[in-house]
Amino acid sequence: MRHVDVLIIGGGPAGISAAIWCKRLGIDCLLLEEQSQLGGQLFNIFNEIIDYPGMRTKNGIEMQREMVKHFVEMDCLYEVNTKVLFIDERSKTVKVKKQAKKQEICYTYLILATGSSQRKLGVPGEQQMIDRGEVYSASADGERLKGKTVAIIGGGDRAFEGAHLLSSKAREVYLIHRSTRFKAREQYVERVISNPCIKVMTDTEVTAIHGDRHVTSIDLESKNKEYKNLLVDAILIRLGVAPNVELIKGKVATAQNGLIVTDDVHQSSNPFIYAIGDACTTPLFSSISSSTGQGTIVAKHISSLLTEA
Amino acid sequence: MRHVDVLIIGGGPAGISAAIWCKRLGIDCLLLEEQSQLGGQLFNIFNEIIDYPGMRTKNGIEMQREMVKHFVEMDCLYEVNTKVLFIDERSKTVKVKKQAKKQEICYTYLILATGSSQRKLGVPGEQQMIDRGEVYSASADGERLKGKTVAIIGGGDRAFEGAHLLSSKAREVYLIHRSTRFKAREQYVERVISNPCIKVMTDTEVTAIHGDRHVTSIDLESKNKEYKNLLVDAILIRLGVAPNVELIKGKVATAQNGLIVTDDVHQSSNPFIYAIGDACTTPLFSSISSSTGQGTIVAKHISSLLTEA
Numbered sequence: 001m002r003h004v005d006v007l008i009i010g011g012g013p014a015g016i017s018a019a020i021w022c023k024r025l026g027i028d029c030l031l032l033e034e035q036s037q038l039g040g041q042l043f044n045i046f047n048e049i050i051d052y053p054g055m056r057t058k059n060g061i062e063m064q065r066e067m068v069k070h071f072v073e074m075d076c077l078y079e080v081n082t083k084v085l086f087i088d089e090r091s092k093t094v095k096v097k098k099q100a101k102k103q104e105i106c107y108t109y110l111i112l113a114t115g116s117s118q119r120k121l122g123v124p125g126e127q128q129m130i131d132r133g134e135v136y137s138a139s140a141d142g143e144r145l146k147g148k149t150v151a152i153i154g155g156g157d158r159a160f161e162g163a164h165l166l167s168s169k170a171r172e173v174y175l176i177h178r179s180t181r182f183k184a185r186e187q188y189v190e191r192v193i194s195n196p197c198i199k200v201m202t203d204t205e206v207t208a209i210h211g212d213r214h215v216t217s218i219d220l221e222s223k224n225k226e227y228k229n230l231l232v233d234a235i236l237i238r239l240g241v242a243p244n245v246e247l248i249k250g251k252v253a254t255a256q257n258g259l260i261v262t263d264d265v266h267q268s269s270n271p272f273i274y275a276i277g278d279a280c281t282t283p284l285f286s287s288i289s290s291s292t293g294q295g296t297i298v299a300k301h302i303s304s305l306l307t308e309a
Numbered sequence: 310m311r312h313v314d315v316l317i318i319g320g321g322p323a324g325i326s327a328a329i330w331c332k333r334l335g336i337d338c339l340l341l342e343e344q345s346q347l348g349g350q351l352f353n354i355f356n357e358i359i360d361y362p363g364m365r366t367k368n369g370i371e372m373q374r375e376m377v378k379h380f381v382e383m384d385c386l387y388e389v390n391t392k393v394l395f396i397d398e399r400s401k402t403v404k405v406k407k408q409a410k411k412q413e414i415c416y417t418y419l420i421l422a423t424g425s426s427q428r429k430l431g432v433p434g435e436q437q438m439i440d441r442g443e444v445y446s447a448s449a450d451g452e453r454l455k456g457k458t459v460a461i462i463g464g465g466d467r468a469f470e471g472a473h474l475l476s477s478k479a480r481e482v483y484l485i486h487r488s489t490r491f492k493a494r495e496q497y498v499e500r501v502i503s504n505p506c507i508k509v510m511t512d513t514e515v516t517a518i519h520g521d522r523h524v525t526s527i528d529l530e531s532k533n534k535e536y537k538n539l540l541v542d543a544i545l546i547r548l549g550v551a552p553n554v555e556l557i558k559g560k561v562a563t564a565q566n567g568l569i570v571t572d573d574v575h576q577s578s579n580p581f582i583y584a585i586g587d588a589c590t591t592p593l594f595s596s597i598s599s600s601t602g603q604g605t606i607v608a609k610h611i612s613s614l615l616t617e618a
Contacts, residue, residue, distance in 0.1 A: 013362065015599060016362055017362040020359075020360060020362055021360055021596075024359060024360045026458060049328055050329075050383065051329060051333045051601075051605070052363070052601075053322065053325055053326040053329055053376055053379060053380075053601045053604070054361070054364055054372060054376040054379055054380070054601075055363055055364045055375065055377040056379060056382070063363060066363040066364065067362055067363040070362060070363055070364070070365060071362075073365070074359065076326065185616060186616075242578045264573065266592070284609060284613060285331075285574070285605075285606050285609050285610070287602075287605045287609070289326060289598070289601045289602050289604070290602040290603075290605045290606050291602075292361075292362045292363075292598045292601075292602060293596075293598050293599040293600075293601060293602020294599075294602065295362070295598070295604075296360070296594075296596045296598045296599045296602075297594050297599050300593060300594050300596070301594070304593060307494060
């Protein structure tokens with residue numbers, strides 16, 4: 001069975017940083033990425049990145065290119081298109097699948113850099129919509145949504161920012177939220193409420209998404225049991241993110257919000273398992289630079305343990 | 310009196326990152342730097358930087374240039390040549406001096422990004438040597454030290470790495486350490502001990518540095534009280550680093566190693582004072598990327614507090 005001193009699951013900024021640092025410190029390390037390319041959530045950033053000190057990029061793709069270039073130049077070992085099926089923390093073995101081929105990899109230390117995913121509504125028609133590619137960015141898809149009727153679902157900063165951005169492009173914008181309380185910043189909420197082009201619907205849940213070849217309408221249910229079908233051309237689901245922790249559930253301690261609990265060197269409740277990036281960081285504190293910083297700390301800590309051994 | 314929501318002391322990577330993030334989050338912020346340029350310890354990195362994910366640079370100066378460019382493009386407010394004389398944490402006021410001009414600045418939150426400094430021997434002749442500019446880098450000054458007799462003082466990684474690097478350039482290399490136990494990695498120690506060009510002297514302390522226009526010799530005292538004068542042309546002091554915390558001593562909790570104690574959002578024992586970078590990070594975990602990551606976290610935390618207020 002293949003053995004590595006450090007196995008990293010996830011090839012976003014956190015995982016890339018951990019791998020670069022492992023290489024830098026002479027640690028035998030392998031990174032696994034489920035997608036066909038490294039970069040993780042960098043692919044979802046369509047605006048300019050102005051907050052990674054020393055390096056401004058036009059968007060996430062450009063940042064991804066620079067990070068992957070660095071990673072490849074450092075000769076870091078990695079496998080893409082490789083899905084982790086199961087973590088056996090007792091035997092310190094991971095079962096993975098690459099295309100049809102399954103294999104097991106044994107680790108001394110495991111670093112979970114699995115990131116987070118957008119939360120879903122969990123209603124009929126949603127997955128079909130996503131599979132059809134009807135996924136929009138409020139900042140990048142203004143032209144694509146020009147003249148359309150758009151529903152944005154959520155009550156946080158991103159929902160309100162999206163509604164604001166699209167209000168000048170779309171024909172009509174609905175902001176639909178299941179409660180009357182918003183998590184978004186006050187100035188964001190005020191800006192949207194005072195905008196005559198945006199209709200805010202509170203205490204309202206989406207119960208289904210309709211449309212065969214593209215979205216045509218959504219079913220709504222209000223708190224006082226009023227039902228309504230709303231004609232829309234596009235939906236932006238902005239319910240926030242959830243950490244990708246399914247693989248490790250019940251195997252390390254997680255907090256109520258689902259995040260993996262770690263100490264100041266990012267060790268989890270299992271001393272052989274570390275977590276970095278959005279799998280253990282609240283969205284409030286999540287950023288590319290904090291993720292890469294965490295990758296550094298973890299590699300340095302593991303290096304000190306391997307040297308002692 | 311001038312008031313800012315966030316006052317940052319120190320313009321190294323941690324402080325620069327905190328300032329960029331404050332700007333990004335719309336926080337009124339001012340950064341103070343004692344030296345004539347921002348960059349902090351980046352000026353002491355003479356080798357290639359290969360461990361800041363996404364951005365490789367030839368040396369610290371090149372990294373400094375990129376970070377300062379970013380900082381300036383973001384329109385971050387700062388003052389160089391500005392020394393903080395006193396922090397009054399009760400009135401949340403800082404007394405500063407720029408050239409002859411003194412002033413007071415009032416803050417809501419204070420971020421200490423004061424970094425760390427090389428430890429000194431504290432012996433006669435040392436400060437004069439430093440003032441004469443006889444400060445060397447083992448990696449960058451090989452040519453300058455070619456054919457010379459060099460003493461390296463210390464027992465950690467940097468001392469041993471320096472001895473190894475210079476052994477192929479200098480005429481003679483002495484590695485002098487006050488104990489017989491080394492903090493350096495075993496492979497570093499072995500490489501030096503097996504190198505016939507390096508003479509290792511243990512249980513030996515430097516008690517004075519001689520030389521008028523340049524170093525000519527050092528006085529040594531061994532544990533069993535033997536005294537010796539050793540002719541050398543250059544000295545590299547590699548005693549590790551100490552956090553720059555004089556300004557805040559007794560005002561926030563510090564650990565036995567001198568580091569400011571902070572929680573997971575880098576808040577110190579005083580809720581209005583934060584610390585980031587080498588002022589609160591052990592040298593083992595110190596890096597540019599962890600420093601910038603900390604700058605991000607702090608700005609985000611302060612932003613959440615200012616928004617709530």
